[in-house]
Amino acid sequence: MKLEVEFFCAQPLAQPTVVPLIKGHNPAGDRLIIFSDFDLTCTIVDSSAILAEIAIVTAPKSDQNQPENQLGRMSSGELRNTWGLLSKQYTEEYEQCIESFMPSEKVENFNYETLHKALEQLSHFEKRANSRVIESGVLKGINLEDIKKAGERLSLQDGCTTFFQKVVKNENLNANVHVLSYCWCGDLIRASFSSAGLNALNVHANEFSFKESISTGEIIEKVESPIDKVQAFNNTLEKYGTDRKNLSVYIGDSVGDLLCLLEADIGIVIGSSSSLRRVGSQFGVTFIPLYPGLVKKQKEYTEGSSSNWKEKSGILYTVSSWAEVHAFILGW
Numbered sequence: 001m002k003l004e005v006e007f008f009c010a011q012p013l014a015q016p017t018v019v020p021l022i023k024g025h026n027p028a029g030d031r032l033i034i035f036s037d038f039d040l041t042c043t044i045v046d047s048s049a050i051l052a053e054i055a056i057v058t059a060p061k062s063d064q065n066q067p068e069n070q071l072g073r074m075s076s077g078e079l080r081n082t083w084g085l086l087s088k089q090y091t092e093e094y095e096q097c098i099e100s101f102m103p104s105e106k107v108e109n110f111n112y113e114t115l116h117k118a119l120e121q122l123s124h125f126e127k128r129a130n131s132r133v134i135e136s137g138v139l140k141g142i143n144l145e146d147i148k149k150a151g152e153r154l155s156l157q158d159g160c161t162t163f164f165q166k167v168v169k170n171e172n173l174n175a176n177v178h179v180l181s182y183c184w185c186g187d188l189i190r191a192s193f194s195s196a197g198l199n200a201l202n203v204h205a206n207e208f209s210f211k212e213s214i215s216t217g218e219i220i221e222k223v224e225s226p227i228d229k230v231q232a233f234n235n236t237l238e239k240y241g242t243d244r245k246n247l248s249v250y251i252g253d254s255v256g257d258l259l260c261l262l263e264a265d266i267g268i269v270i271g272s273s274s275s276l277r278r279v280g281s282q283f284g285v286t287f288i289p290l291y292p293g294l295v296k297k298q299k300e301y302t303e304g305s306s307s308n309w310k311e312k313s314g315i316l317y318t319v320s321s322w323a324e325v326h327a328f329i330l331g332w
Contacts, residue, residue: 147187186207
C-alpha cells in the first residue's frame with residue numbers, strides 16, 4: 001500500500017495543488033520558516049513540572065547535610081510543598097485572569113488589535129507568576145547535567161521528532177525551524193532535541209542562571225508571555241529580510257500561542273485546549289479542521305483564486321496529531 005501511495009503521489013497533476021505545502025516550494029526564491037511551541041505542543045508533560053521534579057528529587061532530605069555549593073537550598077519535602085502551593089495558585093489565578101479580559105458577548109468580526117490588547121493582561125499575570133517562582137527559591141541548586149539528562153529522556157509527542165528530522169535533513173527544502181517557548185530553561189529544550197540529532201533548531205526561551213553549573217534560582221527572562229512570544233516571532237521574521245518570498249507556519253496549543261498563530265501565514269492548533277478555543281472563539285477567531293479547510297482551499301485554487309495564505313485572517317487550522325502536520329507540509 002505504501003508503494004502504491006508513493007506511486008500515485010509521484011504522478012504529474014494537470015492542476016496545481018495546495019498540498020503538500022512544499023510541492024510548490026522553490027528554495028531559490030522561497031523561504032519556509034516553521035515555528036513551534038514546546039510545552040504540550042512537542043512534549044507530553046509541561047516542562048515546569050519536569051524542572052520542579054528534578055529539583056525535588058535531587059534536593060537533600062531534611063536530615064542530610066548539604067554540599068557546600070548548595071547551602072541554603074530547601075529540603076525535598078519543603079520543595080514539594082512549596083511547588084504544590086505555587087501550582088495551585090497559578091491554576092486558580094490563570095482562570096481568573098482569562099475571565100477578566102473575556103468580552104461579555106462574542107465578537108462577530110475578528111480584530112487582531114483587540115485580542116492583542118486583551119492578552120496584555122495575561123502577559124502581566126505570567127510575569128508575576130514567574131517572579132513568585134524565582135522568589136520562592138524552588139529552582140535553586142539544580143545541576144545543569146541533571147537538566148540535560150532529563151531533556152535527553154524527555155518523551156515528545158508521536159511524530160514530532162520525525163517531522164523535524166525530515167524538515168532539517170531535506171536540503172532541497174532549506175527550511176528554517178524555530179522553537180518559541182515559555183520554558184524556564186532553554187537547556188532542557190536543546191537537550192531534548194539534540195538527543196534526536198536536531199541541533200539545528202533555533203530555541204527562543206528563558207534561561208536558568210548558573211554558577212559553576214548549579215542554578216542560582218534566577219531566571220534570565222526572555223520569553224515569559226504572549227506579548228514576548230509574538231515579539232520574538234516578529235523579530236525573527238524581520239531578520240530574514242525580503243530577499244525571498246517568506247512563508248511562515250506556526251504550530252501551537254495554548255492561549256499563549258494565539259497571537260503567533262494569527263500572525264503566521266498559516267496557524268496550526270494542535271491538541272484540544274479548551275481555553276485556547278474559548279478565548280479565540282469569543283474574540284472572533286475561526287477554527288477549521290485542517291483537512292476540510294484544505295479541501296475548500298483546493299477548490300478555490302482550482303477555480304482560479306489565489307493560493308496565498310494570509311496572516312491575521314482570523315482563521316486557524318486544527319489538527320489532532322503531528323501526523324497531520326507532517327502530511328500537510330511534507331506529504332507522505
